[in-house]
Amino acid sequence: MGKMDYLKNMPVAVLGAGAVGKTIAADATLAGQEVRLYDAMPFAEKSLANLEKTGIELDGIQRNLYNFKRSGLAKIDVITTDIAEAVKGAGHIVIAIPAFGHEPLFKSLIPVLEDGQVINIFTDNFGTLLLRKMMRETGCTTKVIVGGWSSAPYGTRIESVGGFMLPHVGVKYRAITLRGATLPMTDADDFIEASKYLSCMDAVTYGDGAVKGDTVLDIGFSNINPVIHVPATLLGVSTMENWGKIFGDFDKSGYSMYAHALCPSICEVQYQFYNEEIKLAEGIGVDLPRYSYESFFSRRSVLAQEYMGLDKDGKDNMILPLDQPTTEANTGPNSIHHRYCTEDVPVGCKVYHELGVQYGISTPIIDSMIVLAGAMLKKNYFEEGYSLEYLGIKDMDKETLLDYLNNGNYPALLLS
Structure with missing residues (x-):
């Protein structure tokens, strides 16, 4: 095991309960990881509604070269609108929201960060640059790894009927390789190693593997x-x-x-x-x-x-x-x-x-x-x-x- 194996048994905080966030939360839960799923108000009124009772059902074609699949009904450990509750004691922090939501989320996240945490932004969309800038401007010196990925681990959709969001995500495909990088790149090897302890990346880890990009600008260009x-x-x-x-x-x-x-x-x-x-x-x-x-x-x-x-x-x-x-x-x-x-x-x-x-x-x-x-x-x-x-x-x-x-x-x- 590498030096990032301390993450293996630590909770995963998933910030954002859209299609990607819900799928990551369900996938990691079904893989046996403890998951905290967070969304901010007022979005949480719909995105998190009734999930404590229903759980999240994950299924779909899940197309990929090596036929990696994981399906089932996931009962998420913690569902919350309190970001501190989601992040406290977590190892991996997953950012799974659109780019224009990054700034308000980062404002809430920065004060509750803890040393040793690994931040994964799916998809990066220059979020690594923005988060490091905001940490610098607020004087945050917490020792975290800040990294982003060229894409999400899946093509996925939330099932909706008549405008009602069902607790069901259908995965069209799973990535077998993703490109990642950190700011600064001195953390990149640890970031790539850490992805082996994030279950939503399992199809990548057991597929063709994560690829270390050439700075976070590479990841910006790698976003297809x-x-x-x-x-x-x-x-x-x-x-x-x-x-x-x-x-x-x-x-x-x-x-x-x-x-x-x-x-x-x-x-x-x-x-x-x-x-x-x-x-x-x-x-x-x-x-x-x-x-x-x-x-x-x-x-x-x-x-x-x-x-x-x-x-x-x-x-x-x-x-x-x-x-x-x-x-x-x-x-x-x-x-x-x-x-x-x-x-x-x-x-x-x-x-x-x-x-x-x-x-x-x-x-x-x-x-x-x-x-x-x-x-x-x-x-x-x-x-x-x-x-x-x-x-x-x-x-x-x-x-x-x-x-x-x-x-x-x-x-x-x-x-x-």
């Missing part, structure tokens, strides 16, 4: 949501908005961006978007995952590699041709007012744009997505959303930025 979601949602908007209206008597909830919007032209835009990410990463001096051109031209896009992997020749094990229908894909989005736009544009795309401006790297495809999303949602996403100043890295030259990301040395000039 912006590159897949944004072009497909914006450029496929007419199919989405006409679904169940012009396009036959379909159930609107059955629309799938993957199954019904993707086409060669949109996939070409996604590939060019990805190449701008490569330019940004290489220009700054960090790495990111590499995907072939062909991998983008499938109905699961590059997401398929996350749970079905590559063959011995480096090609996708699962290929869903664009000229054939599929039922493999997740459903949604059903509106332009969906996190595929309202989060992935003002967080992911906006940060990419600002990194390009700061380091002199043009991003015309990414910028065009920001323009289109802004027009459709009547927003100016060049002004709204995340900024490098908000994340604490504005006006850093590349050498200073990399020193901060790798070694944790924050420049004194920016502290004043």
